[in-house]
Amino acid sequence: MNQKIWVLSILGIILIFICNSYSLGESASPKGKAKKEFLRVKSVEILRARFGSAPDNLGVSTPSEGNPEGPMSFTLGKDGEIYILDQINSRIQVFKDGKRIRTIPIDDKDPLDFKDIDLISENKIALLKRFYVTGREKTALYIIEANGKILNTISLEGNLIPDSGSVTEILIIKEGKFSGIWVQLDGRMVRVASLEGIATERISVPGKLSLNGRRIFNMKKIGEITAVVYRSKEDSLAHWDPECIVYFNMAIVSLLGVWDDQKGRIFLGAFLEDENAKGKRNYANEVVVLSPELREMGRIRLLVQKAPHEVWRSIRVSSEGKIYQMAVDDRGVFIVRYDLVE
Numbered sequence: 001m002n003q004k005i006w007v008l009s010i011l012g013i014i015l016i017f018i019c020n021s022y023s024l025g026e027s028a029s030p031k032g033k034a035k036k037e038f039l040r041v042k043s044v045e046i047l048r049a050r051f052g053s054a055p056d057n058l059g060v061s062t063p064s065e066g067n068p069e070g071p072m073s074f075t076l077g078k079d080g081e082i083y084i085l086d087q088i089n090s091r092i093q094v095f096k097d098g099k100r101i102r103t104i105p106i107d108d109k110d111p112l113d114f115k116d117i118d119l120i121s122e123n124k125i126a127l128l129k130r131f132y133v134t135g136r137e138k139t140a141l142y143i144i145e146a147n148g149k150i151l152n153t154i155s156l157e158g159n160l161i162p163d164s165g166s167v168t169e170i171l172i173i174k175e176g177k178f179s180g181i182w183v184q185l186d187g188r189m190v191r192v193a194s195l196e197g198i199a200t201e202r203i204s205v206p207g208k209l210s211l212n213g214r215r216i217f218n219m220k221k222i223g224e225i226t227a228v229v230y231r232s233k234e235d236s237l238a239h240w241d242p243e244c245i246v247y248f249n250m251a252i253v254s255l256l257g258v259w260d261d262q263k264g265r266i267f268l269g270a271f272l273e274d275e276n277a278k279g280k281r282n283y284a285n286e287v288v289v290l291s292p293e294l295r296e297m298g299r300i301r302l303l304v305q306k307a308p309h310e311v312w313r314s315i316r317v318s319s320e321g322k323i324y325q326m327a328v329d330d331r332g333v334f335i336v337r338y339d340l341v342e
Contacts, residue, residue, distance in 0.1 A: 036249060039289060039298035040341035046324075047082060047098050047335040056100045058333040059088025060309050070309035070328040072115045073169075074335070076318055082335060083125070084326070085117040091148075092117065092125065105148040114142070115312045118170040118181075120195055122146065126170050126181055137165035141181065143197035152197045156183060160190045160202045169313055176213030184208060187218060205237060210260050211319055219258045219268060224251045229258060229268055231294065244294040250274040250284060259317035264292030267317050269302075285315075287323060289340070300338055303327060 049058040061069045074084045082095045092104040104125070106114065116128035120143070127142040141154040157164035166185040172195075173179050180200060181193040190204045207218030207230065216232040229244040246268060256269030272284045285302040305311070305327040316324045323338040 037296075037298045039300055041300050042339045042341055044337050044339070045334055046337045047095050048332055049084075049093070049095075049100075049334070050332045053089050055103065057089070058084060058086050058093060060328060060333070061088050062309070068307075068309040070307075070311045071326065071333055072311065073117045073313035074316065074324075074326050075118050076316055076324065077119060077122075082324075083117060083119060084333075085114060085127070087114045104144075104146060106144070107148045107150055108142070116169045118172045120172055120181065120197065124151070124197060126172065126193075126197070128167065128170050128183070130165075139164040139167045139183075141170070141183065141192060143181075143193070152193075152199075154193055154199045156192060158202075160204045161185065161192075171209065173209050173213045178203075178205075178209055178213040182209065187220075207232070208258060211262060215260075217258045217260065217266065219255050221252050221255055225249070227252060227255060227268065227270060229266065229290065229294070231266070241294060244290060246288050246296070248272055248286065250282070250286075253283075256285070256315055261317060261321035262319045263321060265297070265321055266290040266292075266294070267321075267323070269315055285325075300340075302338065303336060305329070 049056060051057060051060050053059060058071050069088065072085050072087055074082055076082060080096055084093045086093045090106050092106065093100055094102040094104065113130045114127050115130055118126045120126055123146045125144050127144060129140050129142050130137050132138065139156050141156060142150060143152040144150050156167055161167065167183045169184045171182045171184060171189065173182060174195065178191065179195055180191045182189045182191045188204055188206050189208055190202055192199065192202060194200045205216050207216040209216060214234045216237065218230040220228045222228055225248045227246045229246060231241045233239045233241060248270060250272035251274060253271045253273050256271055259267045268288045270286050272286055273281055275281050283304045285304055287300045287302060289297045289300065291297050300323065302325050307328040307330065309328040311326055311328065314326050321340060324335055326333065326335045
């Protein structure tokens with residue numbers, strides 16, 4: 001009997017040791033580097049344009065002093081068109097199926113300082129312009145027609161936007177009680193105009209509105225490798241779902257954005273870096289795809305631009321959940337589309 005008790009005791013100790021070792025292995029993985037599942041993706045270069053000012057080109061600036069610039073931003077049309085803000089050449093270039101189909105001139109004294117674009121309708125475009133007052137950056141909203149004619153200019157500094165230089169992008173909400181033209185700044189959004197391009201009474205929400213305008217999303221970096229995604233309940237500005245915590249295998253340099261699609265999936269983008277044993281830095285653009293229930297479905301790695309040219313808004317997610325990325329290399333400006341293989 002004593003021998004049986006002794007054997008069982010030894011087995012119990014071994015079992016406890018194995019369980020503890022397993023637990024320690026999970027919790028002590030350096031920087032939380034658990035294995036992440038990457039989704040099957042088909043990536044296709046759908047557009048490429050040479051540098052220059054010719055009809056089919058896109059402009060870049062590479063000054064000997066100062067910041068090299070590429071096209072600042074782009075947006076998507078409803079029938080596969082891609083509108084690229086070619087501010088170097090004072091125009092918007094419209095492409096479809098890889099070919100330029102239209103050019104829209106920007107009729108302004110200083111078109112070089114437009115930095116974001118979004119499509120209100122087939123015949124109306126919103127542009128975010130930056131300018132400087134006593135050396136400080138400010139912004140204004142321009143509404144133009146498809147022929148380039150300026151319909152309206154709205155100063156952004158004022159109610160709910162004490163410093164318009166902090167405005168980063170435009171977002172068009174086309175349906176619901178919150179429809180209108182919104183701008184994003186400091187982790188929140190402010191509606192500044194109607195879909196007709198007319199200044200309206202301003203309202204603010206704590207995050208980014210969903211495609212249908214019924215939810216709010218927000219994101220926050222917490223620590224070196226952790227991000228949190230927040231989502232409000234439908235038709236509520238005050239009640240929120242439980243937060244979703246996302247861990248990365250590399251340090252977060254910046255969060256690139258949060259988007260949703262018509263299926264209710266959520267896309268969180270992050271620019272990451274780490275350093276190997278030899279001191280070499282590695283970089284990655286990673287998008288985490290969350291289900292409508294806020295469970296991680298998998299991840300997608302996007303390309304990392306090596307050229308120094310700034311692209312202010314380089315990523316878009318379509319309502320179908322396709323990811324578009326604009327970048328610059330030594331052969332020109334190009335756009336890659338990433339399609340989830342389901």
